[in-house]
Amino acid sequence: MRTDGNVRIDVERSLLQSADEAAAAIRALLSERKIYAINLISSPGSGKTTLIEALLARFDGKGGVAVVEGDIETEIDAERIRKHGVQVRQINTRSSCHIQPSRLLSVLREMDLSETRLLLVENVGNLVCPAEVSLGEDARVVLLSVTEGDEKPLKYPLVFRTSDLLVITKTDLLPYVTFDVDRVRRAARAANPAVEIFEVSATAGSGMSTLLDRIEALRATKN
Amino acid sequence: MHELGVANEILDVALSEAERHAAKKVTSIRLRVGVLRSIEPENLFFLFDHIARGTPAEGAVLEIVEEPVRVECEACGVSEASSFTWECPRCKGSGVKVTGGDSLSILSLDVDS
Numbered sequence: 646m647r648t649d650g651n652v653r654i655d656v657e658r659s660l661l662q663s664a665d666e667a668a669a670a671i672r673a674l675l676s677e678r679k680i681y682a683i684n685l686i687s688s689p690g691s692g693k694t695t696l697i698e699a700l701l702a703r704f705d706g707k708g709g710v711a712v713v714e715g716d717i718e719t720e721i722d723a724e725r726i727r728k729h730g731v732q733v734r735q736i737n738t739r740s741s742c743h744i745q746p747s748r749l750l751s752v753l754r755e756m757d758l759s760e761t762r763l764l765l766v767e768n769v770g771n772l773v774c775p776a777e778v779s780l781g782e783d784a785r786v787v788l789l790s791v792t793e794g795d796e797k798p799l800k801y802p803l804v805f806r807t808s809d810l811l812v813i814t815k816t817d818l819l820p821y822v823t824f825d826v827d828r829v830r831r832a833a834r835a836a837n838p839a840v841e842i843f844e845v846s847a848t849a850g851s852g853m854s855t856l857l858d859r860i861e862a863l864r865a866t867k868n
Numbered sequence: 869m870h871e872l873g874v875a876n877e878i879l880d881v882a883l884s885e886a887e888r889h890a891a892k893k894v895t896s897i898r899l900r901v902g903v904l905r906s907i908e909p910e911n912l913f914f915l916f917d918h919i920a921r922g923t924p925a926e927g928a929v930l931e932i933v934e935e936p937v938r939v940e941c942e943a944c945g946v947s948e949a950s951s952f953t954w955e956c957p958r959c960k961g962s963g964v965k966v967t968g969g970d971s972l973s974i975l976s977l978d979v980d981s
């Protein structure tokens with residue numbers, strides 16, 4: 646109590662509390678069904694959908710894959726994934742620049758996940774907002790293409806700090822761009838010493854099988 | 869524009885706390901924000917002002933207590949930095965680990981009852 650009628654209320658509450666509660670509900674749902682969930686984050690055009698397509702090819706016949714596509718307005722990526730014959734749901738986030746865990750939770754509750762072993766969530770394309778909220782995922786994968794420049798870990802440290810895997814993509818273009826792979830590795834490790842770093846080129850095919858092997862091994866931990 | 873989501877969350881918490889304490893008006897809100905959150909204060913203030921209009925939190929002042937980046941250096945111990953770094957701000961060594969600076973919380977609010 647300071648002056649008449651003026652009261653200070655101590656709150657000390659994380660602004661992420663309600664989001665964290667929804668994420669915990671997702672985590673419980675996934676663990677009950679033994680579904681391994683991957684949250685894919687990157688700037689637009691870094692190769693998230695390409696990685697999803699590679700994972701669909703890898704996991705075809707090894708347990709069902711379900712995909713949730715987050716996008717501000719369009720259904721373009723969902724259409725691309727639907728052609729692979731897997732269960733895919735689109736979340737249009739409109740005014741929100743990331744997938745809200747409460748929204749993902751209600752979508753998952755509507756889906757038939759009885760055959761699903763792997764859930765891939767393609768978050769909205771940016772490195773800031775999706776980094777802030779957990780979706781209850783088992784692994785968070787951040788993609789960084791070499792065409793984006795090696796300053797990204799300095800500009801957007803939170804996403805590198807909270808990701809389990811860092812995938813440096815489009816490495817076939819390294820001879821043509823200014824991108825110091827070691828600089829990115831050092832920054833990512835300072836942000837998160839446990840981060841696993843992969844270098845891939847989907848077009849040249851290099852590094853992809855190492856990455857897919859690792860994801861498959863991670864997936865198997867949830868049997 | 870991730871400040872909009874943060875502003876919405878601040879307003880939600882402030883209004884529910886004000887209601888719980890039967891307060892008529894929220895006059896100020898104190899926040900702890902880690903540097904790693906990349907929050908642009910001006911942007912946050914502007915958006916909060918806008919969404920708080922017509923609510924008991926209209927005109928409430930946001931005060932930000934900035935939390936620096938906490939860096940643990942193998943060579944010289946713990947220090948703080950004003951932005952994310954992979955070099956120790958003190959000895960410039962590279963064996964550093966960032967261990968803090970991502971707070972995003974509401975500390976307290978002042979209300980008129």
Ligand SMILES: [Zn+2]
Nearest residue numbers: 941944956959
């Ligand atoms: Zn040092």
